[in-house]
Amino acid sequence: MSVLLEMKNIHKVYPNGTVANRGVNLVVHEGEIHALVGENGAGKSTLMKILFGLEAPTEGEILYKGEKVRFNGPRDAIGQGLGMVHQHFMLAPSLTVSENIVLGDEPRRGFLNLFRDRKKEIEEIEELIRKFGLKLSPEASVESISVGQKQRVEILKVLYRGAKLIILDEPTAVLTPQETDELFDSIKSLVDQNYTIIFITHKLREVMEISDRITVLKAGKTIQTLITKDTNQEEISRLMVGRDVLFRVEKEEKAPxxxxxxxxxxxxxxxxxxxxxxxxxxxxxxxxxxxxxxxxxxxxxxxxxxxxxxxxxxxxxxxxxxxxxxxxxxxxxxxxxIGHIPEDRQTTGACLTSTIEENIILDVYNDPQFRTGPFLNKKKLKEFARKYIKMFDVRTDSEEALAGSLSGGNLQKVVIAREMAKNPKxxxxxxxxRGVDIGAIEFIHQEIIKKRDEGTxxxxxxxxxxxxxxxxxxxxxxxxxxxxxxxxxxxxxxxxxxxxxxxxxxxxxxxxxxxx
Missing domain, CATH: 3.40.50.300 (P-loop containing nucleotide triphosphate hydrolases)
Known part of the structure; x- marks a missing residue:
């Protein structure tokens, strides 16, 4: 296979000093499914944002079809045949399937193309659906269709704009097993027609099932690129996390x-x-x-x-x-x-403008052990926060850092640490x-089992x-x-x-x- 995309020595340093990428190298072959894996904070999202023109690299270069390119925005990337399907759907629920697919790029007719050509729009979308076998009704409203069908609409959006290299970010996060099977059939069909897929996921079983090659990132660096048929989940997890990971949850029988x-x-x-x-x-x-x-x-x-x-x-x-x-x-x-780990850590799970310490002590600061008369014992509260930051492996330089500065996975650890710290019944x-890497998943599962075994x-x-x-x-x-x-x-x-x-x-x- 010929090389379609090469990202060389990509560095990204944000103005606040945060280093997201530290010399990442990625080579994607034409007509392959290339999986990109790594822990939260490994630099996967930043790398894809750079590729799609959402971020500018601090250093490094991108070669696409053998030529050096620099995308100053998504429109540049789309114009060169790149498409990105984000983890969270970007659809207008009140519009139809076809209206969502063509939104911002509608077929026009008449004098100076002043009028929208609805007939041509439906014909083009029906042809697109037939070509890729994605089983959708162009006239259905998006709010009335299943989650799996919404995923197909997102894929058709990028195909309609001429994408040949498609980035799929956690595409199976909200799908049933049957819908995942259908998505994989669609992806394989695309590859058979010489499309190229970059597949970002935390699910190593899916990586083994769908990909041709795998690039592992850790701490902003490329660790290794593997041929899928020559590796296994255990090797991938060791490269990602730096240790062996238990894929089976150890749980004893317990009478309720x-x-x-x-x-x-x-x-x-x-x-x-x-x-x-x-x-x-x-x-x-x-x-x-x-x-x-x-x-x-x-x-x-x-x-x-x-x-x-x-x-x-x-x-x-x-x-x-x-x-x-x-x-x-x-x-x-x-x-x-009653402990509650909400589904949306950013909106209802944490206060992003407060420190990590303040988020962790939210439910315990009124406990008598943390008060001296009417005053808070700040030393004890800080010790308490540090204990849970360490226990839950929250990657931060200080408990005084704002919660909003953390990666998604580390923010999730803060939320879970707070809810576990209150010893809920x-x-x-x-x-x-959700959105947490395999090492953190293993730990979170163990903590949930521990609470169950304690009678929670x-x-x-x-x-x-x-x-x-x-x-x-x-x-x-x-x-x-x-x-x-x-x-x-x-x-x-x-x-x-x-x-x-x-x-x-x-x-x-x-x-x-x-x-x-």
Missing amino acids: EDTILELRDVTVTDDKGLKLLNNVSMKVRGGEIVGIAGVEGNGQKELVEVITGLASASSGQVIYFNENILGKSIGEIRSMK LLIASQPT AVLLVSAELSEIISLSDRIGVLYNGELVAILDNTEELTEQEIGYYMLGIKRQDQEVAAHE
Whole structure:
């Protein structure tokens, strides 16, 4: 294969002195799927931003099709045949599939091209869909289609603009196993038509399945480029993390204790009267982990928000230690030994303009051990923060650094450290390892298991089915706001089986689900 892209000795130093890339080298061959892996903060995102013209390198050069290039913005990159599909979809929900695909580049007709050519637009999108076999209706509104279909719309957006080299950033983060299989079929189809893919992911199983070659970054440097068929997950993880990583969660059998959390016929409606949760009933006992699976947008967010006081229910009860906590304030709920790892660490998980120390002590500073009379014992609070920064391996030079200066993975560690530090009786963990590297995932899983073994009731919500299956004692599945199954996590239970419930193809008997 001929070399399509070469990034040589790429350095990126930000004005505040942060070094993101320290001489990265990347070679991508035409017509290959090239995986880019590394821990959080390894420099993957910065490198791709430089390639796509979102950042300027401090040093180094980019060769594309054998010629030296410098992209001053995404428009330059798109003009040269590059496309990027971001982890978080950038779609307008109220527009149709075709309108999203052509947005900003609509076909025109008439005098001076003053008029939008809607007929030509539909014809072009239908031809694009046929060519790549991506199974979409051009006229469907984006808000009405599945998450997997939205992913296809994003891919078609870059194909419509003529991309031949496509960067996919964590493309399977919110997909079911069936949708992931369909995405991989689409990617392979693209490569068969001589497209080139850069695939960024934390999921090493997917790296092994889909890629031809793998480049590992660590601490802003290129560690090694591997041929996929000649390596394995263990070697890749050692290069990424610098040590062996356990891929299987070690968990002992444990008899569950008394019920700590019970939901009774909880219904949540929006301002239009649409039911976001519909008569959900379930129990979480001390010493067990109940995982909640489901395609995102099927009620997981509302379930977590009702329990934690961030949203109100239209009807039903949320019972915590025999007390209905519906209607209590967020502050009251947080003071009841209920820990909450939110799905969005930046918006609801941390205060980015406060220091790391301030974020960690948020729930404990009123504890008598940290006060001397009416005054805070700042020395003890600092020692407490440092202890958890070290325990959770938060990569920072100082506890006085702003939380907003941390990488996503390190910010997640701060949030988890704070919630674990309060020794919760009930832990609500929503997407606890999203965007976190394999070394940190291993540690976070161990901490969740430790809490379960100490008798904490854990409600785990995750888009990662492998995570749900690895950690959970029982698994609930939400579909269209309803709890359609509560399944014992036995060795016979597969991701495919759970996927059928997630897609609404299968449904457990209502009476069985309600009384589990």
